[in-house]
Amino acid sequence: MEVTRSNFKDNLGKIYEAIEEADFLAIDGEFSGISDGPSVSALTNGFDTPEERYQKLKKHSMGFLLFQFGLCTFKYNLTEAKYVMKSFNFYIFPKPFSRTSPDVKFVCQSSSIDFLANQGFDFNKVFCNGIPYLNQEEERQLREQYDEKRSQANGAGTLSYVSPNATKHPVTIPEDQKKFIENVVERIEELLQKEESSSLELEPCTGFQRKLIYQMLSWKYPKGIHVETVETDKKERYIIVSKVDEEERKRREQVKQVKEQEELNDAVGFSRVIHAIANSRKLVVGHNMLLDVMHTIHQFYCPLPEELGEFKEVTTCVFPRLLDTKLMASTAPFKETISNTSLAELEKRLKERPFSPPKVESAEGFPSYDTASEQLHEAGYDAYITGLCFISMASFLGSFLSPPKNPVSANSKLIEPFFNKLFLMRVMDIPYLNLEGPDLEPKRDHVLYVTFPKEWKTSDLYQLFRAFGKIQVSWIDDTSAFVSLSQPEQVQIAVNTSKYAESYRIQTYAEYSENKHGEKRQG
Amino acid sequence: MEVTRSNFKDNLGKIYEAIEEADFLAIDGEFSGISDGPSVSALTNGFDTPEERYQKLKKHSMGFLLFQFGLCTFKYNLTEAKYVMKSFNFYIFPKPFSRTSPDVKFVCQSSSIDFLANQGFDFNKVFCNGIPYLNQEEERQLREQYDEKRSQANGAGTLSYVSPNATKHPVTIPEDQKKFIENVVERIEELLQKEESSSLELEPCTGFQRKLIYQMLSWKYPKGIHVETVETDKKERYIIVSKVDEEERKRREQVKQVKEQEELNDAVGFSRVIHAIANSRKLVVGHNMLLDVMHTIHQFYCPLPEELGEFKEVTTCVFPRLLDTKLMASTAPFKETISNTSLAELEKRLKERPFSPPKVESAEGFPSYDTASEQLHEAGYDAYITGLCFISMASFLGSFLSPPKNPVSANSKLIEPFFNKLFLMRVMDIPYLNLEGPDLEPKRDHVLYVTFPKEWKTSDLYQLFRAFGKIQVSWIDDTSAFVSLSQPEQVQIAVNTSKYAESYRIQTYAEYSENKHGEKRQG
Numbered sequence A, B: 001m002e003v004t005r006s007n008f009k010d011n012l013g014k015i016y017e018a019i020e021e022a023d024f025l026a027i028d029g030e031f032s033g034i035s036d037g038p039s040v041s042a043l044t045n046g047f048d049t050p051e052e053r054y055q056k057l058k059k060h061s062m063g064f065l066l067f068q069f070g071l072c073t074f075k076y077n078l079t080e081a082k083y084v085m086k087s088f089n090f091y092i093f094p095k096p097f098s099r100t101s102p103d104v105k106f107v108c109q110s111s112s113i114d115f116l117a118n119q120g121f122d123f124n125k126v127f128c129n130g131i132p133y134l135n136q137e138e139e140r141q142l143r144e145q146y147d148e149k150r151s152q153a154n155g156a157g158t159l160s161y162v163s164p165n166a167t168k169h170p171v172t173i174p175e176d177q178k179k180f181i182e183n184v185v186e187r188i189e190e191l192l193q194k195e196e197s198s199s200l201e202l203e204p205c206t207g208f209q210r211k212l213i214y215q216m217l218s219w220k221y222p223k224g225i226h227v228e229t230v231e232t233d234k235k236e237r238y239i240i241v242s243k244v245d246e247e248e249r250k251r252r253e254q255v256k257q258v259k260e261q262e263e264l265n266d267a268v269g270f271s272r273v274i275h276a277i278a279n280s281r282k283l284v285v286g287h288n289m290l291l292d293v294m295h296t297i298h299q300f301y302c303p304l305p306e307e308l309g310e311f312k313e314v315t316t317c318v319f320p321r322l323l324d325t326k327l328m329a330s331t332a333p334f335k336e337t338i339s340n341t342s343l344a345e346l347e348k349r350l351k352e353r354p355f356s357p358p359k360v361e362s363a364e365g366f367p368s369y370d371t372a373s374e375q376l377h378e379a380g381y382d383a384y385i386t387g388l389c390f391i392s393m394a395s396f397l398g399s400f401l402s403p404p405k406n407p408v409s410a411n412s413k414l415i416e417p418f419f420n421k422l423f424l425m426r427v428m429d430i431p432y433l434n435l436e437g438p439d440l441e442p443k444r445d446h447v448l449y450v451t452f453p454k455e456w457k458t459s460d461l462y463q464l465f466r467a468f469g470k471i472q473v474s475w476i477d478d479t480s481a482f483v484s485l486s487q488p489e490q491v492q493i494a495v496n497t498s499k500y501a502e503s504y505r506i507q508t509y510a511e512y513s514e515n516k517h518g519e520k521r522q523g
């Protein structure tokens, strides 16, 4: 089902329930772009280390917005021997919820936008009706703001809500504001005297003046009045002071507090779904999911940490069990039979022998997707077929047991080898990023790091290495590339012959790596 | 009328005609955001110099996309004594037109997007159907690419189209490609021998290999064959070589050339409208138009120049006569009678005495706007009412002549004082940016530049200057502000008393200004 700002709150219960009852979840995200700098192929260099890849994606991809999030929950129905799925397609947009809320800036990449436009993506749904969200720090700050406002409001009864973090001192009234405040005091004294009037509207004034008024009132009149800020049509803000007895005052405070809690929940918005997924500790599958995971953490938890190591820690807190179907499909025993691991091709391939299409139906009241008429690149649909791929591949593994096991549970030892390993796109010799420990460090003793003038083309590199037989070029940027030779023994020859070259420079991968770390240590 | 990618080409003639026949033009732009850094009030500090304001807008506003452009043309009909207007509302989007075209990244500000969403803005029209554009450098590059491709194609007849800038040397065939090329030559020889076959499809190969093939063919077979690159369903590119006589070859070249010219025009897209406006040298009016002008130059001509002086030069080339209705309304004799110069309020005010609503009708076949049911913040509508405001104010000036003059022509001496002066938002003592010469340099001898810890609030500043009577604070950023005192004589006292202060620092505006220029000279 489609979930937007309009129907989010009404369906949140349904969403929580679907997550709670599920055996596993599948997710997918659509972004407003991929790279704000290097071309995709330079962003995904064949000899990136996991750390380098992380740093590049962090630097060049996190400015984009994750604006559609697909969640598909799968629950096995034993009696009917089939999976029942519920698919949600969320539209996400950081709508500012008040004058003081974060005003998010995000980047759009025209090729990505154009690609989605061609897929029939509905941008109006995102921008006019996307669900807002806050990360944890923003949520904390907003909560504090409410607490502080409450502690400013008059009445001893509210003091208990003052945030322990609120270190703010009371403001002393500046000289030029004293007259203003005195005048307010006089008028309130008048109000309290007069039997016939029950409230007083002050003139619109500045936020600082309102702060002074609140502060003065809570100190001078802890009881007997209720203070509230109201906005005129012209968006000017003014204060209304009303006489109330203690009971009425408390009742009003309570109503306000409930309202505030609801506002807070609304502002946290879609992040509540991610919190629910995290708290469920369920298996979450995705296809080629590194960017999805990075965006999810970045947008709904916290800005991405400096170092890959910390990212791994945060990620395993938020998603204790991840499985990447692209990695699974690229690994034995699937690798041998699956030539194309792109999501659409994989889904088609897994319907045919030796695999078999999984039995999955959509739950009652949930629209069903038709895999024949593809709706590829809608996040909800992509999450759905990612789930199908996972089920097929897991069943295939189960078929080797005796007796064969079907379905394979999300906790099965059979799929454990694939847990918490995220596919690394286009890296030649490191298949995955390992969230649970150190990454693989393959030998790169046949790789050269070459720098040259920016006029050079691939053909110049072929020319330079023409004596070395078959080579492979991986562009880093305009003026550097990795060149892999077929024989590690040739590496030193190449380096030696280049000693006196002026226009270009050749280093071994080890030297490159050493320098890079040196630079980092120096900061 | 609404103009999108779908109907742009069909209506371009109409647009050119409207510009050509017009007495004056009104324009307006809608952007995907305003500021990617400072809040709007810090971006528009009360004591910015025009140079500082230019630098801030250049740095913090040009990352956004101008994605809707309103153009309204006005032509006076003498016999009917009324203006006839044609209004165009263009949707703009930098859709990449080929694999090698610029992939524009632009920023969106969620508050601006939300604001437009609330006005009913149609984002799908922008992103799915916006008109593309190129700036002058991109257009030049694309033209060169076509020229180069043409010069690579075989046949002496095409050599005359080689761009004079094409300094590219022929590529020498690298060792590892020699076999490949030899094989191609063999197969073409075969083709030329065999009576019965008229063409040859080569296998898909890399761009570099295609380049080598083109080069070799044009050298080896200047006549008698036609070469063309075709794409398979899978987006692989391969070359087809056909036997043709000289006439047929020339005909094909010509067809191709016409097609290329059309592709080039399509890519230049909306920029052609801006070129037409520029070439018309007509009066262009806008309301608070500095950002509109900056975005227009930046997006459709060239990245904004480093210095304000150069910006003024470029701008007067593109728009030889600009008039800002917000500046006009804020200047005598209008200033006295017009209290609110925001576009919507101004338009309403100018319908009442002593002004009178202009007689304007939309041209036949053009939809008319109803100013009663406002469609504010649609660029076409905003351009329209900007035009109305200009006509009313100009007529008002004309009414003082004897005999009164109505309408006032776009060349009239009466409005000359307002030419090429762009309103400077919220600057206290410099009303406009002067495009035709040096800017005003008012005395700022009552202004202090104060720096302080970022915990400080406005109230701390009031506190600090409590001895100096009424002050005014203009925030620069978290840790600095301008404070204006009522008496210039107090300035030195304030500076002196702060000599030994540790937490804050006070400088005169002159000192601040001196330092800033010093930094720039060193920078």
Ligand SMILES: Nc1nc2c(ncn2[C@@H]2O[C@H](COP(=O)(O)OP(=O)(O)O)[C@@H](O)[C@H]2O)c(=O)[nH]1
Pocket: A038, A039, A040, A041, A042, A453, A454, A455, A456, A457, A458, A475, A476, A477, A478, A479
């Ligand atoms: N100097 C130079 N740089 C190149 C060349 N080809 C690629 N690059 C650089 O490497 C990056 C990745 O290029 P490539 O792998 O061809 O991917 P593409 O840009 O998506 O076609 C580019 O953005 C350039 O910075 C070349 O022929 N010469």
Ligand SMILES: Nc1nc2c(ncn2[C@@H]2O[C@H](COP(=O)(O)OP(=O)(O)O)[C@@H](O)[C@H]2O)c(=O)[nH]1
Pocket: B038, B039, B040, B041, B042, B453, B454, B455, B456, B457, B458, B475, B476, B477, B478, B479
């Ligand atoms: N340290 C400090 N900085 C402020 C304060 N008020 C404003 N600023 C700075 O000045 C900028 C402009 O603030 P302001 O004029 O109030 O506009 P606003 O941010 O749109 O409300 C802010 O983004 C801050 O960098 C304040 O009370 N204390």
